[in-house]
Amino acid sequence: MKMNTIIAAAAALIIAVAGIVAIKTVYEKKSVELKNAAGDLSAESSVLTDETESETFKVRSFNPDPAETENPETVTDGASSTAEKETEKSVFSTIRNIVTASQTVTEKVTSQVKDITEKTTAAKPSATAGRAENKTTTTSSPSKAQTSAAASSGKKADYEYSYAGFNPQYANMDVADWTLILVNRDYILPEDYVPKLAYSVEGDTDSKKLDYRVAPHYNEMYKAAKADGIILDTVSGYRSYSLQKTNFENKIAKYENQGYGRAEATRMAAKIILPPGTSEHNAGLAMDICSLEQSFENTKEFRWLMKNAERFGFILRYPKDKQDITEIIYEPWHWRYVGVENAKKINASGLCLEEYLGVK
Numbered sequence: 001m002k003m004n005t006i007i008a009a010a011a012a013l014i015i016a017v018a019g020i021v022a023i024k025t026v027y028e029k030k031s032v033e034l035k036n037a038a039g040d041l042s043a044e045s046s047v048l049t050d051e052t053e054s055e056t057f058k059v060r061s062f063n064p065d066p067a068e069t070e071n072p073e074t075v076t077d078g079a080s081s082t083a084e085k086e087t088e089k090s091v092f093s094t095i096r097n098i099v100t101a102s103q104t105v106t107e108k109v110t111s112q113v114k115d116i117t118e119k120t121t122a123a124k125p126s127a128t129a130g131r132a133e134n135k136t137t138t139t140s141s142p143s144k145a146q147t148s149a150a151a152s153s154g155k156k157a158d159y160e161y162s163y164a165g166f167n168p169q170y171a172n173m174d175v176a177d178w179t180l181i182l183v184n185r186d187y188i189l190p191e192d193y194v195p196k197l198a199y200s201v202e203g204d205t206d207s208k209k210l211d212y213r214v215a216p217h218y219n220e221m222y223k224a225a226k227a228d229g230i231i232l233d234t235v236s237g238y239r240s241y242s243l244q245k246t247n248f249e250n251k252i253a254k255y256e257n258q259g260y261g262r263a264e265a266t267r268m269a270a271k272i273i274l275p276p277g278t279s280e281h282n283a284g285l286a287m288d289i290c291s292l293e294q295s296f297e298n299t300k301e302f303r304w305l306m307k308n309a310e311r312f313g314f315i316l317r318y319p320k321d322k323q324d325i326t327e328i329i330y331e332p333w334h335w336r337y338v339g340v341e342n343a344k345k346i347n348a349s350g351l352c353l354e355e356y357l358g359v360k
């Protein structure tokens with residue numbers, strides 16, 4: 001009899017543990033899915049204002065609330081008395097607490113383990129790097145290699161964030177057509193690159209300057225729009241590598257303070273703020289216009305840009321249907337100079353810049 005009780009108790013315990021593990025797995029999976037979904041909203045915009053940043057951050061750090069998802073009231077429909085209901089409620093709340101606590105611990109441990117793994121891998125990089133390079137050479141078709149050459153300098157960047165898995169090449173700043181300089185997560189600006197700048201609109205502040213070769217074209221577009229009763233307000237132009245780095249480092253520190261390892265914290269930060277050297281703003285080739293809200297697409301200013309910007313050499317750089325390729329959220333406000341001819345060709349082709357240059 002006693003033995004039976006012990007067996008029954010043990011069985012109950014095993015079932016309970018299995019239950020907790022199953023619930024925990026579901027939550028972790030959901031949480032990761034949500035994080036990934038939110039993470040895809042790679043938020044260049046968050047660099048620009050504190051408000052935008054904190055909003056994006058909220059989306060990123062959202063975790064499903066076990067209390068909401070599990071809804072013990074619904075699950076315990078069969079309970080007849082209040083006392084029974086109370087007991088069940090407290091059991092559920094205990095389970096929830098255990099799940100939440102173990103989830104936090106698991107996340108922290110996973111992050112630490114990842115960091116250690118990466119440090120170990122980073123210690124022997126030459127073999128892997130060699131293999132990766134060979135692979136690129138053998139899989140590229142000649143035509144693709146040709147167009148890619150326009151974007152890439154072919155020089156693997158000595159990037160300060162490579163410990164977090166970022167292994168970009170340097171952008172080709174000497175490309176025959178400078179208007180096609182490609183700057184993104186794969187092709188970064190050298191740390192010491194500072195474009196020669198000029199005001200695009202008279203009386204603007206320094207943060208609204210552009211590359212001196214682009215500024216006159218913005219000015220031309222600004223005046224043409226104004227004649228149509230449209231003000232293309234300059235929100236953000238050139239941003240230095242060092243400012244981008246400060247913003248990025250602050251975000252890394254925030255995650256490190258939450259207990260994440262340096263590499264994981266860096267990867268998390270990169271989903272919210274573009275790492276230094278990867279933003280077109282660091283090159284002075286793009287302007288954020290009027291607003292940093294996606295609702296900007298519903299304005300007459302946006303409609304004017306969609307119709308006319310190509311005549312002045314500007315393109316919508318991060319279109320809604322190209323987010324997988326650009327790895328940047330839809331940004332109706334971000335306009336990149338590529339020259340009139342390229343702008344018209346790109347718009348007519350329906351391709352984004354990466355596709356147009358054949359790198360993706």
Ligand SMILES: [Zn+2]
Nearest residue numbers: 286287288334
């Ligand atoms: Zn922008």
